[in-house]
Amino acid sequence: MSFYIVQFLTGLASAASLFLVASGLSIIFGVTRIVNFAHGAFYMLGAYVAFTLTERLSGTLGFWGGIVGAALIVALIGVIVEMVLLRRIYRSPELFQLLATFGLTLMVEDLVVLIWGPDDLLGRRAPGLRGAIDFFGQAVPTYDILLIVLGPVVLGLLWLLFRRTRWGVLVRAATQDRDMVAALGVNQKWLFTSVFALGVFLAALGGALQIPRDAVNHTMDLRIIVDVFVVVVIGGLGSITGAFVAAVLVSELNAFGILIFPKISIILVFLVMAVVLVVRPWGLFGKPEAAARQTPGLSVRPWRPLSSNERLAFIGALIIAAALPLLGSNYALIVGAEIAIFVIFAASLHFLMSVGGLASFGHAAYFGLGTYGVAFLAKFLGLPMIVCLLIGPLLGLLGAMLFGWFAVQLSGVYFAMLTLAFAQIVWSIAFQWVEVTGGDNGILGVWPAAFVATPARFYWLALFVTALSVIVLRVLVFSPFGYSLRATRDSALRSEAIGLNSKRIQWTAFVIAGTFAGIAGALFAYLKGSVFPDNAGIALSVDSLVMVLLGGVETVSGAVIGAIVYKALSIWLVSYTELSKLVLGGMIVLIVVAFPKGIAGTFGNLVDSGRLPFFKRALPRASQAEGAE
Amino acid sequence: MSVAPTLLAVEDLTKSYGGVHAVRGVSFSVAAGEIVALIGPNGAGKSTCFDMLNGQKTPDRGRVRLLGEDITGRPPRAVWRLGVGRTFQITATFPTMTVRENVQVALVSYANKIFNVWRSTPDFERGEADRLLELVGVGGYAERPCGELAYGDLKRLELAIALANHPRLLLMDEPTAGMAPRERIELMRLTARIAREQSIGVLFTEHDMDVVFEHANRILVLNRGTLIAEGSPDDVRRDPQVRAIYLGEGLVYDARHREGAGA
Numbered sequence: 001m002s003f004y005i006v007q008f009l010t011g012l013a014s015a016a017s018l019f020l021v022a023s024g025l026s027i028i029f030g031v032t033r034i035v036n037f038a039h040g041a042f043y044m045l046g047a048y049v050a051f052t053l054t055e056r057l058s059g060t061l062g063f064w065g066g067i068v069g070a071a072l073i074v075a076l077i078g079v080i081v082e083m084v085l086l087r088r089i090y091r092s093p094e095l096f097q098l099l100a101t102f103g104l105t106l107m108v109e110d111l112v113v114l115i116w117g118p119d120d121l122l123g124r125r126a127p128g129l130r131g132a133i134d135f136f137g138q139a140v141p142t143y144d145i146l147l148i149v150l151g152p153v154v155l156g157l158l159w160l161l162f163r164r165t166r167w168g169v170l171v172r173a174a175t176q177d178r179d180m181v182a183a184l185g186v187n188q189k190w191l192f193t194s195v196f197a198l199g200v201f202l203a204a205l206g207g208a209l210q211i212p213r214d215a216v217n218h219t220m221d222l223r224i225i226v227d228v229f230v231v232v233v234i235g236g237l238g239s240i241t242g243a244f245v246a247a248v249l250v251s252e253l254n255a256f257g258i259l260i261f262p263k264i265s266i267i268l269v270f271l272v273m274a275v276v277l278v279v280r281p282w283g284l285f286g287k288p289e290a291a292a293r294q295t296p297g298l299s300v301r302p303w304r305p306l307s308s309n310e311r312l313a314f315i316g317a318l319i320i321a322a323a324l325p326l327l328g329s330n331y332a333l334i335v336g337a338e339i340a341i342f343v344i345f346a347a348s349l350h351f352l353m354s355v356g357g358l359a360s361f362g363h364a365a366y367f368g369l370g371t372y373g374v375a376f377l378a379k380f381l382g383l384p385m386i387v388c389l390l391i392g393p394l395l396g397l398l399g400a401m402l403f404g405w406f407a408v409q410l411s412g413v414y415f416a417m418l419t420l421a422f423a424q425i426v427w428s429i430a431f432q433w434v435e436v437t438g439g440d441n442g443i444l445g446v447w448p449a450a451f452v453a454t455p456a457r458f459y460w461l462a463l464f465v466t467a468l469s470v471i472v473l474r475v476l477v478f479s480p481f482g483y484s485l486r487a488t489r490d491s492a493l494r495s496e497a498i499g500l501n502s503k504r505i506q507w508t509a510f511v512i513a514g515t516f517a518g519i520a521g522a523l524f525a526y527l528k529g530s531v532f533p534d535n536a537g538i539a540l541s542v543d544s545l546v547m548v549l550l551g552g553v554e555t556v557s558g559a560v561i562g563a564i565v566y567k568a569l570s571i572w573l574v575s576y577t578e579l580s581k582l583v584l585g586g587m588i589v590l591i592v593v594a595f596p597k598g599i600a601g602t603f604g605n606l607v608d609s610g611r612l613p614f615f616k617r618a619l620p621r622a623s624q625a626e627g628a629e
Numbered sequence: 630m631s632v633a634p635t636l637l638a639v640e641d642l643t644k645s646y647g648g649v650h651a652v653r654g655v656s657f658s659v660a661a662g663e664i665v666a667l668i669g670p671n672g673a674g675k676s677t678c679f680d681m682l683n684g685q686k687t688p689d690r691g692r693v694r695l696l697g698e699d700i701t702g703r704p705p706r707a708v709w710r711l712g713v714g715r716t717f718q719i720t721a722t723f724p725t726m727t728v729r730e731n732v733q734v735a736l737v738s739y740a741n742k743i744f745n746v747w748r749s750t751p752d753f754e755r756g757e758a759d760r761l762l763e764l765v766g767v768g769g770y771a772e773r774p775c776g777e778l779a780y781g782d783l784k785r786l787e788l789a790i791a792l793a794n795h796p797r798l799l800l801m802d803e804p805t806a807g808m809a810p811r812e813r814i815e816l817m818r819l820t821a822r823i824a825r826e827q828s829i830g831v832l833f834t835e836h837d838m839d840v841v842f843e844h845a846n847r848i849l850v851l852n853r854g855t856l857i858a859e860g861s862p863d864d865v866r867r868d869p870q871v872r873a874i875y876l877g878e879g880l881v882y883d884a885r886h887r888e889g890a891g892a
Contacts, residue, residue, distance in 0.1 A: 302727045302774050305751065476746055480737040483750040487723050487734045494721035497683070498790060499709040499738040508744065 002136030004256075009135075011255030012248065013144035013213075016151040017043075019247035020206030021224055022231040023158065023240045024199035030175040030238040031195045034086065035094075035413040037101040039203050040225030041108035045074045046204025047216045048116050051123045054211065060127040071205040078200030082193050088593050090192070094412055095359045096592045099549060102361075102542055103588030105221060110582035112218045123211030143212050150209070154202075155244050162240075171195055175238065222538055226424040229417040230269060234276050236286020237414070245284060270425055274406055277418070281409050303556050305478055318467055325456035333455040334527070335571055337462040341523045343563040344469045346547035348516030350559030351473050353548055355482055356509045357489030358408070361416040362423025363544045365403065366396035366514035368536025369426060370521025375443040375531040385449035389522050396518020397511060399426065404510030408503050423541055430533035442532035446525050462523055469516055470560060476512070477556055485509050543570070546588055552598025561599050634696075636661045636798055636830040637682070642691035644677055651677040653854040655691070659798065662828040664821055666841045669851035670875050675834040676718070678851065679802050682832070683715050684708045695798065714791030718803040720783040724776035728767060728786055731775050732758040735793035761789040765819060781812040788820065799824070801833040805840055813837060817844045838876065842866065850875060 025039045053066030081104065089097050129146060132139035162168035170191055174181045182188045207220075214220075231250050235242030250269055257268040282288045306314065324336055349363045373395030377388040403422040407415055430437045437443065452458045476482050488495045488502040495502050525531050534540065543566070551562025573580045591598070597605065637659040644652045652674040659665050667675050680686040682693055684705045693701045695711055709715070723731050729751075736754045737743060762768045765785040770778060778786060784804060791799055804820065805813035821844050824831045835841050841848060841862075848865040850858040852875065858868045865871055 302725060302730065305749065478749050478751065479747055480742045480745040480750050480753060482746075483726070483730065483734050483737060484743045486725065490723035490725055491721045493717065494723065494790070496705040497709060497715045497717075497721070498735040498793070499706045500734075500743060501706055505743065 002138050006135055006138040006140055007255050007259060008252065009140050009144060009148060011252040012151070013141075013147040014255065015247040015251035016147040016154075017206040017210050018224070018227055018231055018251055019151050019244050020154060020209070021203045022228045022235070022243040022247055023154075024202035024206075025228055026232055026235075026238050026240055026243050027158075027171075027202070028196055028199035029232075029413075031171055031178065032086070032090065032192050033094075034090070034097045034101070035237075035417065036196075036199065037098055037225065038081070038104040038108070039101075039199070039228065040221035040223075041105040042074055042078060042200045042203040043207040043224050044112060044216075044218070044221040045077065045108060046070055046207030047123075047211055047220065048112055048121075048207075049073050049204070050208030050211050051116075051121050051216050054124045063124060063127050067205070067208040067211075070208045071201050074204035074207075075197045075201035078204075079193055079197050082196040085589065085593070086196065087189070087192075092592070092596065094416075095353075095549075095553070096596060098359070098361065098413065098416055099545060100589050100592040102545075103585040103592070105225075106542070106581040106585030106588070108585075109218055109221065110579045110585070114579070114582075116216075116218075118218065120215040120217045122215055125212045129212075147209065151244065151247075155240065158240055167194070222424075226421055229421050230273055232283070233414060233417055233421070234273055234283060236280075236283025238287070239283065239285035242283055242285025267425070267429075270421070273418075273421070277406055277409055281414075303477065306474075318463075321463055322460065325459060330455040333459040335568075337455075337459045337527055338524075338571070339564055339567045340459070340462040340466040341520050341527060342543075342547065342567045343466050343560050344520035344523070345517055345544055346551070346559040346563035346566075347470050347473050348513045348520065349544045350548045350551075350553075351476065351516070352509055352513035353545075354553050354555070354558070355477055355489070356485045356506055356513075358411070358506060358510065359416055359545070360407070360419040360510075360513075360541075361545065362419035362421070362426075362538075362541050363513070363517055364536050364538070364540035365419075365423035365426040366400050366517035367521040367524070367540060367544075368423075368430065368533075369399040369514075370396040370518030371525040371531045371535040372430065372437065372443075372521075373518065374522045374525040375446050378446050378525075379443055385452070385526065389519075389526075392522040392525070393515055393518030396521060397515040400511045400514020400517075401507075404507050404514065408506040408510055420538070420541070423536060423538065426536045427533050427538075430536055437533070440533065442530050444530045446531060447529050448526045452526075458527065462527070465519065465523060469519060470557075473516065474556065481505070481508070542588075546584070546591075549588075549591060550598055552601030552604070554597065555600040555604060558598050558600035565599065634661055635659075636663075636696060637832065638692075638694040638697075639682070640692045640694075642678065642681055642693070643689050644674075644681060644686065645689060650854045652681070652688075652851075655851070655854075655856050657849050657856065657859065659830040659832050661797065661830050662825060664824055664831045664833075664844055664846045666845035666848045667832060667834045667851060668836075668838075668841055668848060668875065672853075673851040674854040675851055676802065679800060679832075679834060682708075683713055683800055709794065712794065712797040713800060714794065714796035714798070715800045716784070716787040716791050716802065716804055718806055720780070720787050722775050722783060722786055722790070724774070726775055727771065728773050728775050728778065729755070729758050729762065729771040731786060732761050732789050732793055735790045739794040761792055762786075764792070764823065765789045766815075781808045781816070784808060784812075784816060785819075788816075788823075792823070795827075796829055798830045798832070801831065803835060804833055805835065805837055810839075813840055814843070820844075 021039060021043050025036055028034060028036050050067050050070035053070050054063050057063065057066045085100060085104070089100055126143050129142040132141045133145065162172055170181065170186055174188070174191060178188065181191070227250060231243060231246040234249065235246030249272065253269050253272060261268060276284060325333060328336065345367055349360060352363070353359045370393045374388045374392035377383045377392055378385070403419070407418050407422065410418055431439055433439070448458055452461045484500050484505050487500055488505050492502055521535060524535065547562040547566045548559045549562065550566050551558030551560065570580065570584065573583055577583060595602070635658050639658065640656045642652055642655040655678060667678065669675055677686065681688045684700070684703045684707065687702045691701070692699055695713065698711070700708055700711060723734065726734070733750055733753050733755070736757060737750065740754070742748070759768060759771060762771055765788045767782050767785050767789070770782060775786065799820070801820070805816055808816065817840050820831060823829065845862060848860065848862055849856060850865060850871050857874065858865055858871045866876070
């Protein structure tokens with residue numbers, strides 16, 4: 001019995017950090033309406049800075065001074081980020097805000113390695129709290145007791161701050177109606193900045209407090225952010241009490257899940273989250289969001305099927321691409337095949353995101369499932385390649401059916417957070433279920449059949465499947481289903497009023513997108529000859545988002561162009577620099593701030609302004625289609 | 630009109646939010662081809678009433694019947710399939726599509742082709758879409774992005790969308806709000822003509838008494854959630870209670886009406 005009580009206490013101690021980070025995220029969201037993906041990065045920075053400070057400063061005072069000092073320093077960094085970056089994007093669509101803060105996360109990951117090195121760092125134990133308390137024969141670390149007490153204390157302090165100070169009243173007012181608060185003469189800029197500083201302070205404090213318990217490393221940002229998303233989805237975004245209750249719930253589920261179902265502990269949390277979402281989609285303590293406002297920045301340029309000139313251009317490009325084996329080296333062909341595969345991947349996300357308005361932050365899950373689908377069929381059942389390619393993507397389809405059903409119950413940032421959490425679950429299963437997936441070692445030896453064993457032939461296969469997929473997706477965009485999907489994105493109210501079942505339509509779109517991602521994954525498995533958990537990793541999900549964004553999220557064919565440019569660029573970057581994440585993150589931030597329409601969107605604007613007569617159409621001025629199609 | 634069959638029958642409709650009774654025991658009916666106005670001061674419960682008719686909100690008590698069939702609590706899309714078209718106080722259209730495509734989506738839904746994945750929507754029942762656009766007077770804008778339309782034309786487009794499923798009943802929430810006086814009269818004349826020709830029942834809420842008294846066959850007056858008067862425009866205009874609560878004693882309408890100045 002006492003063992004279970006100790007396990008319970010361990011869970012409570014873990015909840016403290018989780019609560020600090022989640023409450024910071026909630027506070028920032030409440031006022032600025034930005035879901036700060038970089039919150040995990042600030043948590044990680046808090047831990048690193050605290051590590052350095054506590055190494056330098058001695059004594060009890062030095063240790064605690066180092067912890068608090070680290071949180072303050074990181075909060076200051078947060079202030080700079082808010083003033084330089086976020087102030088420019090408060091009025092941007094949600095997706096862009098999410099991406100910009102994600103770009104920031106990528107940059108921080110490389111910077112941290114640059115400054116502190118890639119190895120795990122073991123921090124100092126807290127002076128005076130090194131021991132353990134005997135609890136019915138079981139040892140409970142003294143430091144854990146401190147953390148257990150700290151959680152409710154911080155909750156109480158935040159309550160006082162928001163209920164008893166003028167600043168707190170302003171923050172609560174801004175949470176309800178920020179325009180009204182601005183109209184009343186409150187300096188919104190500094191209110192936002194101070195709120196962001198508080199949120200980042202809490203995240204960094206959460207990180208700093210972890211150093212006596214856990215090694216500091218450069219992957220802790222993504223680990224915490226997924227847990228935090230699960231916490232805020234369960235607790236309700238914007239509710240601090242909800243963050244506390246959910247942090248305790250999730251930590252306890254983890255603590256006991258490991259004991260009872262060691263292999264599927266992460267699924268336990270997922271199940272609870274699923275139940276909460278079905279019963280209360282806005283979380284246990286959250287409030288239902290008012291009807292979503294029209295996404296600002298939505299293009300008013302209607303989409304058009306290709307004109308005959310554009311069709312010629314497409315066929316021409318395809319012929320040139322098909323001629324690559326005559327000119328290019330084997331290396332160029334392998335790169336070409338990889339780019340082609342990523343065109344499918346990006347186009348599948350584009351269908352969900354641009355047509356359906358559902359920005360998935362975990363699209364790699366279905367790509368990864370496609371790779372594993374092929375690997376299982378090829379290695380365990382020994383099926384021939386053609387069969388594997390046809391059936392393998394079905395694993396992506398099944399995953400999308402399951403996760404998509406829950407995801408489409410939500411929208412906007414909740415949808416983004418939930419899809420990210422799902423992708424992380426797929427990654428964890430691939431990583432942890434070593435007997436089946438080989439864990440980190442992956443599954444090796446997934447080789448293509450003899451008839452496509454040469455680079456040229458594989459390239460042609462990839463190009464063929466890609467061209468087919470892009471055409472099918474395009475036909476879908478202009479089909480009745482594609483229009484119905486766009487209708488649900490444009491106006492939920494009107495869609496329901498003309499008999500469209502939004503959830504079913506969105507779910508179908510999710511499954512279609514997941515299936516095409518699975519097809520991309522299936523080809524990818526044969527291209528690489530092996531399959532790894534990272535095929536479902538966050539980095540890949542972000543890659544797909546950037547490809548769509550770079551091409552132009554408001555266009556029909558932006559994803560294709562974005563994938564080609566981005567993939568070529570990143571392959572080139574990786575071979576030239578060690579700091580690819582830094583460059584990539586910087587690029588994302590730059591696109592969001594300076595270039596939000598993407599390549600195809602900008603191209604379309606050029607056509608409209610009459611500078612590219614070849615793509616000009618004989619239509620009334622206002623309905624000229626985008627030229628980049 | 631009284632011989633026409635009852636299209637919509639509402640019995641004892643009731644809804645409260647917390648302790649506030651938004652709508653209490655409201656009963657009325659609308660016949661085919663009849664134009665009925667639902668009026669009342671702000672907060673009288675008009676919108677709540679409306680939202681319960683097409684399933685946007687579920688009533689606490691009471692029944693809504695369409696041609697005898699109980700439709701209480703069914704979702705909006707199911708109510709639409711039974712032939713109820715709706716326009717909104719603040720227009721809801723698809724801003725990234727052209728004007729024609731807006732109607733075509735409704736036609737796709739009406740034809741139950743939502744999950745068709747291979748046909749081309751821009752070619753889908755183009756003729757029927759253009760006919761509807763002509764009918765409401767925005768035929769010339771078919772190729773325009775819907776986001777570029779003037780507000781009055783958006784209201785007309787909404788009407789065309791609402792007509793796409795050959796409705797038996799049109800629910801119009803403040804159809805002329807935000808329009809210029811002349812546009813208001815035109816839109817309501819158009820609506821009345823279509824309703825007469827196709828024998829569609831129309832229920833609308835409206836704050837513009839010129840529009841109400843000129844076009845409604847019958848008027849329902851709502852105050853604090855209850856129906857306080859019902860009858861022909863003349864009856865309602867003379868009703869002392871309605872004057873006291875809503876129309877006021879200034880009698881602007883009467884004065885203008887006698888002068889024959891419509892707007």
